[in-house]
Amino acid sequence: xxxxxxxxxxxxxxxxxxxxxxxxxxxxxxxxxxxxxxxxxxxxxxxxxxxxxxxxxxxxxxxxxxxxxxxxxxxxxxxxxxxxxxxxxxxxxxxxxxxxxxxxxxxxxxxxxxxxxxxxxxxxxxxxxxxxxxxxxxxxxxxxxxxxxxxxxxxxxxxxxxxxxxxxxxxxxxxxxxxxxxxxxxxxxxxxxxxxxxxxxxxxxxxxxxxxxxxxxxxxxxxxxxxxxxxxxxxxxxxxxxxxxxxxxxxxxxxxxxxxxxxxxxxxxxxxxxxxxxxxxxxxxxxxxxxxxxxxxxxxxxxxxxxxxxxxxxxxxxxxxxxxxxxxxxxxxxxxxxxxxxxxxxxxxxxxxxxxxxxxxxxxxxxxxxxxxxxxxxxxxxxxxxxxxxxxxxxxxxxxxxxxxxxxxxxxxxxxxxxxxxxxxxxxxxxxxxxxxxxxxxx
Amino acid sequence: xxxxxxxxxxxxxxxxxxxxxxxxxxxxxxxxxxxxxxxxxxxxxxxxxxxxxxxxxxxxxxxxxxxxxxxxxxxxxxxxxxxxxxxxxxxxxxxxxxxxxxxxxxxxxxxxxxxxxxxxxxxxxxxxxxxxxxxxxxxxxxxxxxxxxxxxxxxxxxxxxxxxxxxxxxxxxxxxxxxxxxxxxxxxxxxxxxxxxxxxxxxxxxxxxxxxxxxxxxxxxxxxxxxxxxxxxxxxxxxxxxxxxxxxxxxxxxxxxxxxxxxxxxxxxxxxxxxxxxxxxxxxxxxxxxxxxxxxxxxxxxxxxxxxxxxxxxxxxxxxxxxxxxxxxxxxxxxxxxxxxxxxxxxxxxxxxxxxxxxxxxxxxxxxxxxxxxxxxxxxxxxxxxxxxxxxxxxxxxxxxxxxxxxxxxxxxxxxxxxxxxxxxxxxxxxxxxxxxxxxxxxxxxxxxxxxxxxxxxxxxxxxxxxxxxxxxxxxxxxxxxxxxxx
Numbered sequence: 001x002x003x004x005x006x007x008x009x010x011x012x013x014x015x016x017x018x019x020x021x022x023x024x025x026x027x028x029x030x031x032x033x034x035x036x037x038x039x040x041x042x043x044x045x046x047x048x049x050x051x052x053x054x055x056x057x058x059x060x061x062x063x064x065x066x067x068x069x070x071x072x073x074x075x076x077x078x079x080x081x082x083x084x085x086x087x088x089x090x091x092x093x094x095x096x097x098x099x100x101x102x103x104x105x106x107x108x109x110x111x112x113x114x115x116x117x118x119x120x121x122x123x124x125x126x127x128x129x130x131x132x133x134x135x136x137x138x139x140x141x142x143x144x145x146x147x148x149x150x151x152x153x154x155x156x157x158x159x160x161x162x163x164x165x166x167x168x169x170x171x172x173x174x175x176x177x178x179x180x181x182x183x184x185x186x187x188x189x190x191x192x193x194x195x196x197x198x199x200x201x202x203x204x205x206x207x208x209x210x211x212x213x214x215x216x217x218x219x220x221x222x223x224x225x226x227x228x229x230x231x232x233x234x235x236x237x238x239x240x241x242x243x244x245x246x247x248x249x250x251x252x253x254x255x256x257x258x259x260x261x262x263x264x265x266x267x268x269x270x271x272x273x274x275x276x277x278x279x280x281x282x283x284x285x286x287x288x289x290x291x292x293x294x295x296x297x298x299x300x301x302x303x304x305x306x307x308x309x310x311x312x313x314x315x316x317x318x319x320x321x322x323x324x325x326x327x328x329x330x331x332x333x334x335x336x337x338x339x340x341x342x343x344x345x346x347x348x349x350x351x352x353x354x355x356x357x358x359x360x361x362x363x364x365x366x367x368x369x370x371x372x373x374x375x376x377x378x379x380x381x382x383x384x385x386x387x388x389x390x391x392x393x394x395x396x397x398x399x400x401x402x403x404x405x406x407x408x409x410x411x412x413x414x415x416x417x418x419x420x421x422x423x424x425x426x427x428x429x430x431x432x433x434x435x436x437x438x439x440x441x442x443x
Numbered sequence: 444x445x446x447x448x449x450x451x452x453x454x455x456x457x458x459x460x461x462x463x464x465x466x467x468x469x470x471x472x473x474x475x476x477x478x479x480x481x482x483x484x485x486x487x488x489x490x491x492x493x494x495x496x497x498x499x500x501x502x503x504x505x506x507x508x509x510x511x512x513x514x515x516x517x518x519x520x521x522x523x524x525x526x527x528x529x530x531x532x533x534x535x536x537x538x539x540x541x542x543x544x545x546x547x548x549x550x551x552x553x554x555x556x557x558x559x560x561x562x563x564x565x566x567x568x569x570x571x572x573x574x575x576x577x578x579x580x581x582x583x584x585x586x587x588x589x590x591x592x593x594x595x596x597x598x599x600x601x602x603x604x605x606x607x608x609x610x611x612x613x614x615x616x617x618x619x620x621x622x623x624x625x626x627x628x629x630x631x632x633x634x635x636x637x638x639x640x641x642x643x644x645x646x647x648x649x650x651x652x653x654x655x656x657x658x659x660x661x662x663x664x665x666x667x668x669x670x671x672x673x674x675x676x677x678x679x680x681x682x683x684x685x686x687x688x689x690x691x692x693x694x695x696x697x698x699x700x701x702x703x704x705x706x707x708x709x710x711x712x713x714x715x716x717x718x719x720x721x722x723x724x725x726x727x728x729x730x731x732x733x734x735x736x737x738x739x740x741x742x743x744x745x746x747x748x749x750x751x752x753x754x755x756x757x758x759x760x761x762x763x764x765x766x767x768x769x770x771x772x773x774x775x776x777x778x779x780x781x782x783x784x785x786x787x788x789x790x791x792x793x794x795x796x797x798x799x800x801x802x803x804x805x806x807x808x809x810x811x812x813x814x815x816x817x818x819x820x821x822x823x824x825x826x827x828x829x830x831x832x833x834x835x836x837x838x839x840x841x842x843x844x845x846x847x848x849x850x851x852x853x854x855x856x857x858x859x860x861x862x863x864x865x866x867x868x869x870x871x872x873x874x875x876x877x878x879x880x881x882x883x884x885x886x887x888x889x890x891x892x893x894x895x896x897x898x899x900x901x902x903x904x905x906x907x908x909x910x911x912x913x914x915x916x917x918x919x920x921x922x923x924x925x926x927x928x929x930x
Binding site: 047243 | 447457464467468471472475476477478480481482485486492496497498500501503505506508512515518519521523526527529530533535539540541545548550555556566567569579582584585589599611612615617618620621622623626649663690696700709711715718722724738765768775776778779782784785786787788791794797801802805838842843850851856861871873904906908909910915919920924
């Protein structure tokens with residue numbers, strides 16, 4: 001099938017207006033020697049055929065597993081209204097709102113999204129979204145490098161390994177010096193972090209809750225970071241901010257994170273949502289689109305893309321970032337999600353996550369072969385040590401219908417028996433009980 | 444319209460998670476908790492749905508308006524691809540399940556989609572392999588330039604520069620700079636093509652890559668392209684293909700056949716996935732054989748038994764550029780689109796995209812200046828210089844079009860064309876909607892002679908008039924604050 005409306009007669013009329021005999025004449029600038037050597041694409045299919053193919057493929061993914069895997073990406077419930085709004089084609093078939101007068105819906109929605117991210121993180125300004133939590137962290141790091149004129153980064157290894165790996169990839173050809181600080185008992189080591197802080201440090205990067213699920217209050221550390229003129233960057237999990245101390249309250253200069261938990265499906269890794277918030281004085285270092293409020297020629301409030309002299313389409317190689325397309329539709333989903341929940345709903349969501357994880361911890365600690373790590377409080381994810389290899393346990397548990405957690409041996413040497421378990425609001429008491437029983441049987 | 448925060452009603456409540464079905468554990472110690480709850484609006488579900496539904500009605504979109512935004516390929520986004528992307532099996536899959544031991548079997552459907560889409564893109568572009576990971580076009584550019592850097596490094600070659608023409612997208616020089624290169628800019632000659640003499644003067648063994656858009660950003664195909672790729676290869680530089688304009692040449696020419704070494708595609712442009720108000724897009728990057736070993740990990744492979752798996756065993760890989768396997772939901776829609784159109788459909792898409800653009804060009808060339816008077820590809824670029832003499836600038840033309848229900852063309856890009864108006868009708872727009880647009884453009888040309896102020900005051904039919912952008916930048920108001928609303 002195709003979506004071309006032209007009749008043969010119309011094509012002829014148009015060719016006549018153009019003054020050529022056939023469509024091939026329009027491609028005359030392509031030298032004959034450059035014609036494709038092959039173009040072996042299958043023949044067209046009907047909508048029904050393609051739908052069947054994709055439906056069958058979708059059935060070849062496992063969807064029935066009870067999910068306790070998180071590791072930065074969480075199985076949260078999405079209210080139907082989120083899909084209904086993001087499914088409005090007046091939103092999803094528009095593009096970047098360059099022309100403000102015919103894009104006020106989008107511009108206002110982004111302004112509201114920016115406000116929501118500021119409210120969640122306790123910081124001053126935000127932008128229209130970035131690709132994901134990892135690229136957002138890279139952008140934050142580069143903001144700090146430009147702002148301080150320094151190039152040394154202290155990176156806590158409680159930061160998701162996926163994101164640390166991404167930072168290393170992006171800086172392969174840049175002169176950035178990383179100092180990675182190992183965690184001790186799953187927590188950031190203040191002693192080590194302080195020891196490495198100096199006048200050459202551009203930023204200290206921390207994650208809360210960290211990859212092992214540990215919750216911290218970094219206020220003291222941020223004070224020390226500022227004494228050296230460096231910036232403090234937090235990677236955070238937005239759902240936890242319904243309960244946890246905010247980056248702003250702890251004094252962080254920049255907060256970034258993965259917004260997937262705010263109404264965006266897991267969808268095998270994307271599209272997701274990178275969010276960013278920062279203190280006011282860093283706004284001109286920020287990457288990407290930013291929406292601002294202004295007035296029209298009659299004094300009426302309206303919204304526009306603003307501070308564009310930071311951006312690639314104007315500054316080219318001097319821009320703060322190369323980003324152009326972002327994840328606007330995912331930002332809209334996050335805005336609708338948070339608006340539906342409101343202050344009370346967000347707190348309730350965080351509370352349910354915390355309580356269910358605590359329940360799971362309590363239940364798991366009662367069976368033999370599992371040691372629940374309790375060196376620090378956690379939010380909705382925690383680390384356990386098993387009496388045997390976690391990989392094997394995970395494999396056996398899949399047969400029993402559970403994705404029972406993420407085996408830490410995959411990311412950390414010497415942690416082959418450790419399992420990271422996430423418990424979101426979607427997991428019922430009964431599912432948690434069954435997880436515990438099945439684990440007991442497997443161990 | 445009021446902000447959602449201004450619609451707040453204390454005590455109103457909508458969504459609830461119900462009763463907690465586990466006991467109450469000890470609360471988290473106070474020192475870890477936020478001091479004050481996030482200030483968010485309290486609203487009913489209808490309040491929220493009505494708010495955003497009414498906002499949506501303030502947008503122009505492909506489904507509601509002709510949207511000839513040049514360089515962005517705002518073609519129709521088929522609905523069946525949307526539906527397929529909502530199948531539970533795709534939507535609910537946690538990306539880490541496939542990384543568990545034996546977990547590949549939990550994600551065979553999605554892995555097959557990634558693998559097969561990669562194969563199709565290889566054939567469409569004549570490249571050896573693709574990474575599906577880049578999350579947007581510019582992200583693909585950065586990935587591509589990093590691959591080029593890895594290649595040169597492996598040869599022990601230290602190169603400092605990336606060459607871009609002055610007509611390029613801003614993302615090209617920005618991506619090169621972020622990857623650590625200095626940028627050399629080549630001017631455009633009077634025929635609209637990159638100045639070959641200036642190019643050859645700048646080309647030497649310190650150049651890592653030449654980034655080109657092809658057909659280029661002024662909407663024409665450079666017949667000297669092969670000469671450029673050969674000259675670059677002679678000094679060991681690699682050729683980078685910005686695929687933003689691939690829609691014009693599907694099945695007509697393939698970047699790999701011309702000698703390009705790295706290609707990024709914008710699935711949201713060429714393959715009909717929606718632009719989402721700014722994203723998500725997807726920017727897969729294809730490479731020639733000599734660059735395959737540097738591609739990001741993981742890669743999807745097909746095993747002898749016909750199953751698919753993630754492979755991390757590429758010691759020369761640059762590493763992770765995205766957390767997982769790309770914007771899967773977008774890739775899935777592009778896959779569905781390619782399967783449905785098939786070979787003939789893709790070729791026809793290119794042909795009619797070029798037909799529509801040339802039709803616009805032919806009908807408007809007597810009314811607007813044409814900087815390079817030749818047949819165009821999928822978009823035509825005019826200059827409003829003639830109208831500007833009467834005070835009617837490209838921006839004014841855009842605003843008047845809005846009043847008449849058309850999304851404006853891209854304006855002021857490429858930067859090298861004064862008062863640029865870049866029109867890309869795409870293949871899915873009918874003759875009558877293009878005709879209506881053309882008639883309006885002709886009316887504007889006439890008004891700019893007879894009554895320019897009528898154009899300059901536009902828009903008058905929209906909910907708001909022209910906005911004060913200078914004020915927005917001078918006094919940034921980038922978020923709502925509780926204390927400002929209580930007046």
